[in-house]
Amino acid sequence: MALSTVLETPGAGFNFDNAARNAALEGLFEGGQTPKPLKTGTTIAGVVFKDGVVLGADTRATSSEVVADKMCAKIHYISPNIYCCGAGTAADTEKTTDLLSSNLTIFSLNSGRNPRVVMAVNILQDMLYRYHGQIGANLILGGVDCTGNHLYTVGPYGDVDKVPYLAMGSGDLAALGILEDGFKHDLELEKAKELVRAAIHAGIMSDLGSGNNIDICVITRQGVDYIRPYQESVYKDDRKMKYKYRPGTTAVLTEKVVPLKLEVVQETVQKMETA
Amino acid sequence: MLGEAEPHWLSEEVKTGTTIIAIEFNGGVVLGSDSRVSAGASVVNRVMNKLSPLHDKIYCALSGSAADAQTIAEMVNYQLDVHSMEIGEDPQVRSAANLVRNISYKYKEELSAHLIVAGWDRRAGGQVFATLNGLLTRQPFAVGGSGSSYVYGFVDAEYRKGMSKEDCQQFVVNTLSLAMNRDGSSGGVAYLVSIDEHCTEEKVILGNDLPTFFDQ
Secondary structure (H helix, E strand, C coil): CCCCCCCCCCCCCCCCHHHHHHHHHHHHCCCCCCCCCCEECCCEEEEEECCEEEEEEECCEEECCEEEECCCCCEEEEECCEEEEEEEEHHHHHHHHHHHHHHHHHHHHHHCCCCCHHHHHHHHHHHHHHCCCCCCEEEEEEEEECCEEEEEEECCCCCEEECCEEEECCCHHHHHHHHHHHCCCCCCHHHHHHHHHHHHHHHHHHCCCCCCCEEEEEEECCEEEEEEEEECCCCCCCCCCCCCCCCCCCCCCCCCCCCCCCCCCCCCCCCCCCC | CCCCCCCHHHHCCCEECCCEEEEEECCEEEEEECCCEEECCEEEECCCCCEEEEECCEEEEEEEEHHHHHHHHHHHHHHHHHHHHHHCCCCCHHHHHHHHHHHHHHCCCCCCEEEEEEEEECCCEEEEEECHHHCCEEECEEEECHHHHHHHHHHHHHCCCCCCHHHHHHHHHHHHHHHHHHCCCCCCCEEEEEEECCCEEEEEECHHHCCCCCCC
C-alpha cells in the first residue's frame, strides 16, 4: 500500500538514470538535429523589502528564434507563503517546482504549518545536485516565514546563494544593473515593486529572449498578491481565441424548416430513492 | 537569428574561482576568503561567504565548483554532528579533515572542489589541514583556489613562526588583497574567521577597507 504521508527521501548518490536513454534517443536521429527543448530565455528578478519579498518575471517563452508562448507564467506556486521564478528549460522548471510544491503540501498537512523557505531550498538543492546539472533549472525562490523574509537562488548544478536581491535568466545582466543601482535595505512596497518592474523592463529591452508582459508577485505575512500582468506590453495581440458570430453576419438567402417526427417506442419509469 | 537564445554562462557550472587561506597561531587559527562566485565570465554572486562552519570551532574554506563544495561541507557538517554526539564531546579538527578527505578521495573523479579545514580543539590547539584531491596533510598555513598561485611567493616570504592572532589576521588580509588584485576570478569583499579557545569571531572587510599596495 503506498504511503502518502511521508516526504519522499531520495536515494543517495548521483543519478544518471536518464543518460543512457538520452544517448539512445540521440542515436535515433542518426546525426541529424535533435529537437531543442523549449527554453524560457528569460528575465526574472527578486527583491527583499521591508515587509516581505517581491518577485518579477517577463512572460516570453522562446523555441530558438520563435516566440512559443507570449503569456507564459514563470512565477510558480510552491506554498501559500513561497513562490518560485524559473529560468532555463521550461519543462524542467515546471516539473521541479510542481514536485517541490506537492512534497511541501504533504509536509504542511502532516505538520499543520507552512513550510520554511530554507526547507524548500534544501529539497531543491538535494534534487538538482543529484542530477548533476542534467536538470536545466535556474530558480529564484522567495517567501516569508516565521523566521523572516528570504530570497534564495538555486542553480542547475545545485549551488545555493542567499542574497537580498537577484536576477536570473538571459536578461539577468541588464536587470542586475538596475537592481545594483536602485536597491536599498528595507524599501517600501511601492518602491520595491517599481524597482523590480524596472529591472524586468531593462531585461526585456536589452535581451531578445525576454519580452511581452511583466508579472509581479508580492509576498508578505498578510498574504500574496500575484499581479499578472503588472505591465502589459504595448505590442498587444488582438487575435481572439473564440470566433463566434452574431446570427445575420452572413446574409441568409433561403430558409427551410423540416420538423422531425418522433415516435415513442418504449417508456420505462425508474423510481429514485431520495431518502 | 537568435540561435541559442541562452547565454552560455547559464548552463555552465558555477565555480568559486577563489582565494582561500588558513593559518595557525599559538592557540587558534585564522581563515580568510574572497567573495566572488563566477559562471564563465559572469559574476553570479559578489558577496558569497566561502567560510563554512563544520562545527562550533571548526570551519572550512570552499573553492572549486560551488555546488560540489557546498554539498561536501553540508555532508561533513551532518556527519560531524552525529560523530560529536557519539563521542560526547567536541570533535577533533583532524576528524573533520578526515571526513572531508574521505569524500574528496572516494569521489575524486566526479567532484571538483578543494576544501581547507581549520579549527581549534582541546588536544592539539589550532590546526590547518589541506585536503586537495584526497590527501590529508597538516600545515602551518594553507592557501587554495585560483588566486593562490599569485601569492605563493608572498606567503612563503612573509610567514614567520610564532605570529600573534592580530599578526595572523593582518597577514591573511594582506594575502587576500594581493590575490584579489591579480586574479580575475577573485574579488568582492574579504571574509575573516578567527577561532581560538574562547571564541569564534566572524568579520567582513569591505572592498575599500582592504589594504592597498604600490599600484593603487
